[in-house]
Amino acid sequence: MEIRYCEEKPDLETYYDLRASVDFKNFCPEQSQKALDKRDYFIIAKDGEKAVGMGSVVGDGMYCTIVDVTVRPEYQGNHIGASIVNKLVELIQNNAPEGARLSIQLIAAKGKDGFYKKLGFEALPDENAGPALRKLIYT
Numbered sequence: 273m274e275i276r277y278c279e280e281k282p283d284l285e286t287y288y289d290l291r292a293s294v295d296f297k298n299f300c301p302e303q304s305q306k307a308l309d310k311r312d313y314f315i316i317a318k319d320g321e322k323a324v325g326m327g328s329v330v331g332d333g334m335y336c337t338i339v340d341v342t343v344r345p346e347y348q349g350n351h352i353g354a355s356i357v358n359k360l361v362e363l364i365q366n367n368a369p370e371g372a373r374l375s376i377q378l379i380a381a382k383g384k385d386g387f388y389k390k391l392g393f394e395a396l397p398d399e400n401a402g403p404a405l406r407k408l409i410y411t
């Protein structure tokens with residue numbers, strides 16, 4: 273299996289298909305397209321022309337949130353997810369100016385914190401920060 277990693281924005285169909293493959297609920301089309309258009313970086317993992325994984329970054333160059341990390345179930349366990357996350361981190365780092373301080377953050381899906389810890393992420397709270405919080409709103 274030869275996997276290619278492309279810096280490419282997924283089209284809506286690919287985005288929905290990859291999310292659905294891991295049973296993630298999809299967002300409404302208008303919201304999704306707007307969100308994808310605003311993102312800083314994308315990685316799509318491809319087997320031939322087939323998209324088998326993706327991840328992206330929402331950010332402003334200081335606070336960078338890694339989102340939508342998904343690998344199709346039949347491709348999981350081959351270090352594709354790790355490569356996607358590492359490549360996103362590299363893109364953030366390579367595009368930062370000298371002297372930058374970057375907060376690369378994410379919300380791990382249930383049971384996936386161990387995956388991110390292997391890649392150097394630390395769980396909050398820690399000695400400097402409290403827990404991560406969020407408010408979910410449905411319209």
Ligand SMILES: CC(C)(COP(=O)(O)OP(=O)(O)OC[C@H]1O[C@@H](n2cnc3c(N)ncnc32)[C@H](O)[C@@H]1OP(=O)(O)O)[C@@H](O)C(=O)NCCC(=O)NCCS
Pocket residue numbers: 294340341342343344347348349350351352353354355379380381383384385386387390
């Ligand atoms: C989480 C996910 C992206 C991991 O991708 P993957 O390609 O299967 O994982 P990798 O093969 O790159 O794993 C890298 C390492 O993390 C480990 N790992 C993977 N999932 C793990 C988990 N849930 N807990 C602890 N370690 C895990 C692997 O064993 C591997 O360890 P190694 O380097 O010692 O061999 C993938 O399982 C997935 O898409 N899951 C469903 C969607 C999801 O939950 N995404 C995360 C959103 S926050």
